[in-house]
Amino acid sequence: MDTSERLIRSTQELLWDRGYVGTSPKAIQQRAQAGQGSMYHHFKGKPDLALAAIRRSAEELRAESEVALGGGGTALERIEKYLRRERDVLRGCPVGRLAQDPDIIASDDLRQPVHETFDWLRHRLAEVLADGVARDELPADLDPEDTAATVAAVVQGGYVLARAASSPEPFERAIDGVRKLLGAISQH
Amino acid sequence: MDTSERLIRSTQELLWDRGYVGTSPKAIQQRAQAGQGSMYHHFKGKPDLALAAIRRSAEELRAESEVALGGGGTALERIEKYLRRERDVLRGCPVGRLAQDPDIIASDDLRQPVHETFDWLRHRLAEVLADGVARDELPADLDPEDTAATVAAVVQGGYVLARAASSPEPFERAIDGVRKLLGAISQH
DNA sequence: GTCTATAGCTGGATAGAC
DNA sequence: GTCTATCCAGCTATAGAC
Numbered sequence: 001m002d003t004s005e006r007l008i009r010s011t012q013e014l015l016w017d018r019g020y021v022g023t024s025p026k027a028i029q030q031r032a033q034a035g036q037g038s039m040y041h042h043f044k045g046k047p048d049l050a051l052a053a054i055r056r057s058a059e060e061l062r063a064e065s066e067v068a069l070g071g072g073g074t075a076l077e078r079i080e081k082y083l084r085r086e087r088d089v090l091r092g093c094p095v096g097r098l099a100q101d102p103d104i105i106a107s108d109d110l111r112q113p114v115h116e117t118f119d120w121l122r123h124r125l126a127e128v129l130a131d132g133v134a135r136d137e138l139p140a141d142l143d144p145e146d147t148a149a150t151v152a153a154v155v156q157g158g159y160v161l162a163r164a165a166s167s168p169e170p171f172e173r174a175i176d177g178v179r180k181l182l183g184a185i186s187q188h
Numbered sequence: 189m190d191t192s193e194r195l196i197r198s199t200q201e202l203l204w205d206r207g208y209v210g211t212s213p214k215a216i217q218q219r220a221q222a223g224q225g226s227m228y229h230h231f232k233g234k235p236d237l238a239l240a241a242i243r244r245s246a247e248e249l250r251a252e253s254e255v256a257l258g259g260g261g262t263a264l265e266r267i268e269k270y271l272r273r274e275r276d277v278l279r280g281c282p283v284g285r286l287a288q289d290p291d292i293i294a295s296d297d298l299r300q301p302v303h304e305t306f307d308w309l310r311h312r313l314a315e316v317l318a319d320g321v322a323r324d325e326l327p328a329d330l331d332p333e334d335t336a337a338t339v340a341a342v343v344q345g346g347y348v349l350a351r352a353a354s355s356p357e358p359f360e361r362a363i364d365g366v367r368k369l370l371g372a373i374s375q376h
Numbered sequence: 377g378t379c380t381a382t383a384g385c386t387g388g389a390t391a392g393a394c
Numbered sequence: 395g396t397c398t399a400t401c402c403a404g405c406t407a408t409a410g411a412c
Contacts, residue, residue, distance in 0.1 A: 003395080018290045022209040024387055036389090037396050046388065092288070096345075099352040100280070100288040102206045111354065118352045122361075143368060149349065149358050150342055150365030157284075157345030161337065164287040164306045166299065170337050173310075177338030180331060181369045191377080212405060224407090225378050234406070 004042045006032040011053035016094040020050055020101045020110070051110060057094045058113040062120055069124050075132025076186055079125065079151060083175050089168040092159040122148045138186055147182075154178045192230045194220040199241035204282040208238055208289045208298070239298060245282045246301040250308060257312050263320025264374055267313065267339060271363050277356040280347040310336045326374055335370075342366045 001009075010031035014023040025046050029039050043049040068081040095117050104110045125148035132138035154174050161170035189197075198219035202211040213234050217227050231237040256269040283305050292298045313336035320326035342362050349358035 019207070019209065019288070021207065022290055025389080026387075035396055035398085037391095037398080040389070041395055096348045096352070097288060099348045100207070100285060102210055105351055105354070111352070114352045115354070118349050118358070122349070122358065139372070141372075143365065146361045146365035146368065148365075149346075149361035150369070153342045153345030153349055153358075153362035153365075154338055155341075155345060156348040157341030157343060158337075160284045160287045160344040160348075161306050161310070161341055163293055164284070164299070164302045166293070166303070170306070170310065170341075173334045173337035174341035177331065177334035177336075177341075178366075178369075180334060181338070181366075181373060184327070184329075185369060185372045213407085214405070223378055223380090225380080228407070229377060 003032070003034050003038055007034055007039055007042060007049060008052050008056055011049050012057050012094065015050065015053055015057070016091065016097060019097065020103050023050075025049075047107070047110065050104075051113075054095075054098060054104075054110060054113045058117040061093075061095050061117055065121060065124070069128055074137050075128050075135070076137060076182060078128050079182065080179055082125070083151070083155065083179060087171075089159065089162045089171045090166070092163060093156060096156045096159065118152065121152050124148075125151050132186075142185065151178060191220070191222050191226055195222055195227055195230060195237060196240050196244055199237050200245050200282065203238065203241055203245070204279065204285060207285065208291050211238075213237075235295070235298065238292075239301075242283075242286060242292075242298060242301045246305040249281075249283050249305055253309060253312070257316055262325050263316050263323070264325060264370060266316050267370065268367055270313070271339070271343065271367060275359075277347065277350045277359045278354070280351060281344060284344045284347065306340065309340050312336075313339050320374075330373065339366060 007028060010028050011023070014027055014031065023046075025036075025039060028049065029036060032039075039049070043052065064085065065082060068085055069078050071078060071081060073081070095114055098104045098110075098114050099118075104114065122145070126144040129138065129142065129144040129147050133140060133142055133144065154177075158171035158174040161174060162168050164170075195216060198216050199211070202215055202219065213224075213227060216237065217224060220227075227237070231240065252273065253270060256273055257266050259266060259269060261269070283302055286292045286298075286302050287306075292302065310333070314332040317326065317330065317332040317335050321328060321330055321332065342365075346359035346362040349362060350356050352358075
């Protein structure tokens with residue numbers, strides 16, 4: 001793995017764990033085993049490197065989510081597969097985490113990949129739900145966009161509750177709760 | 189308002205907007221119009237002052253939530269009242285925000301009020317839901333604990349989606365989505 | 377209680393040698 | 395491409411005067 005790649009991956013990890021404000025160039029360099037000059041040769045500075053790392057994390061999240069959502073089965077099965085994805089619950093969402101960071105939200109450049117990821121996710125979830133309505137697996141009066149937002153929010157909020165509790169339990173409960181609600185309405 | 193009080197309130201605001209990592213004693217002092225020595229006279233240091241501010245924010249959040257949840261009406265009406273509380277959506281939740289902060293999660297002392305707040309909220313929501321089941325307003329097979337976690341998570345996750353989008357819209361949608369799901373199952 | 381001085385450390389970056 | 399030296403501002407706190 002070359003230096004530029006190591007820098008990007010290290011930045012992804014540190015942004016995930018400590019956020020933008022809590023991540024220093026020095027920490028990135030140490031984790032990537034790269035020198036000061038090396039980092040500033042490959043990237044213009046902290047925001048430039050962070051942007052590369054955020055874009056990478058966004059791509060990865062989309063690809064992983066698509067595995068669940070683009071698979072076979074009923075709409076409900078695909079949503080459940082998304083909800084039950086393997087997750088490092090206490091670490092939280094590598095992309096959602098960034099939405100909490102003041103410096104990322106203040107910069108349109110840094111915020112854009114985060115914005116796009118969640119727009120894509122809500123749109124993709126809504127497609128699956130609309131598909132379920134079309135196939136009569138879900139009731140006709142279900143609103144795919146609103147429900148998609150709810151599903152995405154339960155996951156992101158589940159992380160918050162889990163981190164507050166230092167336990168995955170509230171996350172699991174929140175997921176189970178929405179699964180049961182969707183299951184209940186699907187039996188017309 | 190005395191100096192100690194001004195320091196606490198300023199810290200609450202800054203923790204809300206910038207998190208623990210992003211909040212410096214200097215910024216707190218300037219916002220509180222207090223000098224360096226003044227702050228270190230009233231508090232042992234940044235963690236001590238932050239703890240006081242976090243506890244205050246936790247109390248306030250509980251009190252405000254209780255207004256909605258402890259009011260009259262059916263269980264569903266009380267949950268909806270909680271969901272529709274006036275909120276500064278793009279600013280996020282003053283307590284939930286802290287669950288994202290690595291230094292807060294790493295410290296049992298600082299994390300405790302955050303933990304307690306969400307434990308209380310889930311428990312209180314579950315009580316209201318269980319009440320609705322007992323009164324036959326909600327179906328007997330509804331799981332109050334899981335559903336309570338879902339409701340709390342939708343709100344916290346709604347903030348994440350809204351901040352990512354720089355718009356309250358995804359928050360409103362997520363709330364509407366869960367309201368409609370609860371409404372649908374309540375018509376047995 | 378509040379003020380100023382001082383301190384050591386880190387953040388984020390530039391410059392120039394190799 | 396990578397290394398070391400250097401820079402200035404900010405962070406977090408202590409000390410002692412008033």
